Amino acid sequence: MISVTGVSKRYGDFQALDEVSVHVTPGALTALLGPSGSGKSTLLRIIAGLEVPDAGTVTLAGEDVTHVSPRHRGVGFVFQHYAAFTHMTVRQNVAFGLTVRKEPREKAAATVDRLLDVVGLTGFQHRYPHQLSGGQRQRMALARALAVEPSVLLLDEPFGALDRNVRNELRAWLRRLHDEVHVTTILVTHDQEEAMELADSLVVLNHGRVEQVGGPRELYDAPASDFVMRFLGPVTETPRGLVRPHELVVSAVPEPDATEAQVARIVHLGFEVRAEMESGDGSRITAQLPRAEADALELEPGQIVYVRAPHAPRPAEPDTEEDLVRV
Amino acid sequence: MTGLAVRPQARPLGRAARRRTPSLSVGVVTLWLSLMVALPLAAVGSRAFEDGWGAFWRSATAPQALSALWFTLGVSLAVTGVNAVFGLLVAWVLERDRFPGKRALNAVIDLPFALPTVVTGLTLLALYGDAIAYTKWAVVMALLFVTLPFCVRAVQPVLRELDREAEEAAASLGASGPVIFRRVILPHLVPALVSGCALAFARAVGEFGSVVLISGNIPFDTQVSAVYAFKQIESDNIRGASAVSVTLLAAALAVLFALRLFERLRDHRGEA
Numbered sequence: 073m074i075s076v077t078g079v080s081k082r083y084g085d086f087q088a089l090d091e092v093s094v095h096v097t098p099g100a101l102t103a104l105l106g107p108s109g110s111g112k113s114t115l116l117r118i119i120a121g122l123e124v125p126d127a128g129t130v131t132l133a134g135e136d137v138t139h140v141s142p143r144h145r146g147v148g149f150v151f152q153h154y155a156a157f158t159h160m161t162v163r164q165n166v167a168f169g170l171t172v173r174k175e176p177r178e179k180a181a182a183t184v185d186r187l188l189d190v191v192g193l194t195g196f197q198h199r200y201p202h203q204l205s206g207g208q209r210q211r212m213a214l215a216r217a218l219a220v221e222p223s224v225l226l227l228d229e230p231f232g233a234l235d236r237n238v239r240n241e242l243r244a245w246l247r248r249l250h251d252e253v254h255v256t257t258i259l260v261t262h263d264q265e266e267a268m269e270l271a272d273s274l275v276v277l278n279h280g281r282v283e284q285v286g287g288p289r290e291l292y293d294a295p296a297s298d299f300v301m302r303f304l305g306p307v308t309e310t311p312r313g314l315v316r317p318h319e320l321v322v323s324a325v326p327e328p329d330a331t332e333a334q335v336a337r338i339v340h341l342g343f344e345v346r347a348e349m350e351s352g353d354g355s356r357i358t359a360q361l362p363r364a365e366a367d368a369l370e371l372e373p374g375q376i377v378y379v380r381a382p383h384a385p386r387p388a389e390p391d392t393e394e395d396l397v398r399v
Numbered sequence: 400m401t402g403l404a405v406r407p408q409a410r411p412l413g414r415a416a417r418r419r420t421p422s423l424s425v426g427v428v429t430l431w432l433s434l435m436v437a438l439p440l441a442a443v444g445s446r447a448f449e450d451g452w453g454a455f456w457r458s459a460t461a462p463q464a465l466s467a468l469w470f471t472l473g474v475s476l477a478v479t480g481v482n483a484v485f486g487l488l489v490a491w492v493l494e495r496d497r498f499p500g501k502r503a504l505n506a507v508i509d510l511p512f513a514l515p516t517v518v519t520g521l522t523l524l525a526l527y528g529d530a531i532a533y534t535k536w537a538v539v540m541a542l543l544f545v546t547l548p549f550c551v552r553a554v555q556p557v558l559r560e561l562d563r564e565a566e567e568a569a570a571s572l573g574a575s576g577p578v579i580f581r582r583v584i585l586p587h588l589v590p591a592l593v594s595g596c597a598l599a600f601a602r603a604v605g606e607f608g609s610v611v612l613i614s615g616n617i618p619f620d621t622q623v624s625a626v627y628a629f630k631q632i633e634s635d636n637i638r639g640a641s642a643v644s645v646t647l648l649a650a651a652l653a654v655l656f657a658l659r660l661f662e663r664l665r666d667h668r669g670e671a
Contacts, residue, residue: 121570122571142570142571143570143574145571147571149567151567151568153562153564155565168572168582169572172569172574172582173573213568216572217568
């Protein structure tokens with residue numbers, strides 16, 4: 073179990089982390105999710121020992137490692153920009169941790185062979201990193217981190233430098249890998265879709281504080297704050313509060329509790345249609361509805377429609393603080 | 400034979416195309432280099448050999464000339480070695496550490512480049528006059544001073560561009576500081592360090608101004624080849640001076656050639 077308790081970190085005037093506490097269950101894949109500057113990468117680096125917190129403690133498997141150097145923590149770290157050893161071959165890269173730990177040669181070779189196979193780079197083992205694609209380099213970095221059998225695998229925006237197709241492919245591959253290897257994994261990402269797709273549990277960070285912790289579904293259905301709601305998916309503001317655009321019901325005739333609005337623009341998204349509307353008080357409302365429904369309403373710009381939320385929208389509320397949350 | 404047929408295809412197309420149309424700029428460069436480098440070198444060469452190979456050989460291997468040459472090469476090699484270590488250290492401190500006055504220190508590194516070498520000689524004489532003047536140590540100090548910037552300036556930019564995350568990755572994989580330095584950092588610095596050393600060595604071999612005063616120019620002791628050549632000219636032995644010059648030239652060319660060879664070997668290993 074990884075526990076971070078009351079960790080703070082300040083860089084000059086910038087408070088990167090403000091008394092953050094997070095507890096991660098062994099074997100799970102946890103995502104640290106937040107916008108840039110939210111402190112998610114700093115938190116990951118503190119867990120790895122690459123940064124030392126100003127206050128608070130980090131424990132790995134019950135042991136306080138707050139001031140233990142990264143090389144004695146037994147964590148695997150994967151960087152956004154691969155951090156490949158460019159003067160070594162793929163094989164030498166993967167073997168690096170075993171070599172510096174002076175593992176017996178044959179045992180190390182067997183481990184490297186197995187990992188090269190797991191990440192699908194056996195045929196590339198004698199190449200240099202600059203001869204690989206971005207996706208291959210990142211798989212190499214993963215194999216390198218896994219070679220030392222870390223107690224926890226830390227991934228810092230691992231797919232951030234890759235293009236969309238490769239990213240999606242690697243995502244699915246990482247999830248399968250995790251289900252096979254079961255190493256406790258913490259993933260830092262600013263991409264809510266990536267976090268929802270990959271993680272068993274999410275920690276949403278904002279301004280160096282934990283906003284909410286929970287499973288993907290829990291966070292989506294019951295966001296603890298406006299920030300979490302906005303961050304996890306598209307929202308639209310109705311006169312009565314925040315709601316997801318696809319939850320809005322659009323009708324051609326007046327209904328109780330419905331707001332009158334004029335259609336400003338129709339955007340065809342394929343399976344769905346997005347209707348951008350303006351209500352009587354001038355505020356913008358966006359609804360997303362299946363194409364068949366939009367066709368039935370014969371939606372077109374200028375048309376007057378009535379919009380309502382099927383349940384009470386999330387009212388504006390002051391942010392609550394949860395300092396210690398269990399994942 | 401089949402290999403020959405395949406070869407042109409293996410080369411990038413642009414290179415062959417460019418070779419067919421030598422431009423005006425190529426001509427200007429050739430002319431300039433001929434006037435500035437090739438012609439003077441040829442003049443010295445022809446002077447050295449004007450009385451035939453035997454006379455050249457006698458001048459070049461005269462006991463005093465040989466003594467000066469071995470001393471020059473030896474002291475240059477030693478100075479280069481010291482520079483490699485301390486140049487790396489200075490570059491490291493300037494790039495990796497934060498301390499007040501860093502900018503000023505960084506600027507001072509270039510002083511040996513900017514200072515007239517005679518001034519350097521005078522300065523050293525004033526500083527160490529009583530202690531080491533007219534000894535071999537004086538030559539070592541003078542050469543250390545004038546060659547200081549080479550390794551520092553060669554290594555600094557490479558050190559600045561290094562991927563710090565690779566070092567962090569190494570640390571998280573269990574590598575200690577010294578292991579990270581040796582296995583992750585140093586391999587990237589070696590090419591720059593070697594070329595910095597080669598330049599420092601070439602400079603040390605040819606150094607005159609800073610050495611002429613403080614060495615005392617004692618034959619078979621503190622006399623370096625450049626100063627020996629100067630003395631030969633003073634005593635109207637132009638051929639002797641030319642012979643020593645050609646020897647020094649050969650040493651400089653050998654260093655540059657070795658450097659090229661090293662670079663080529665490295666490129667062939669696939670580290671682009």
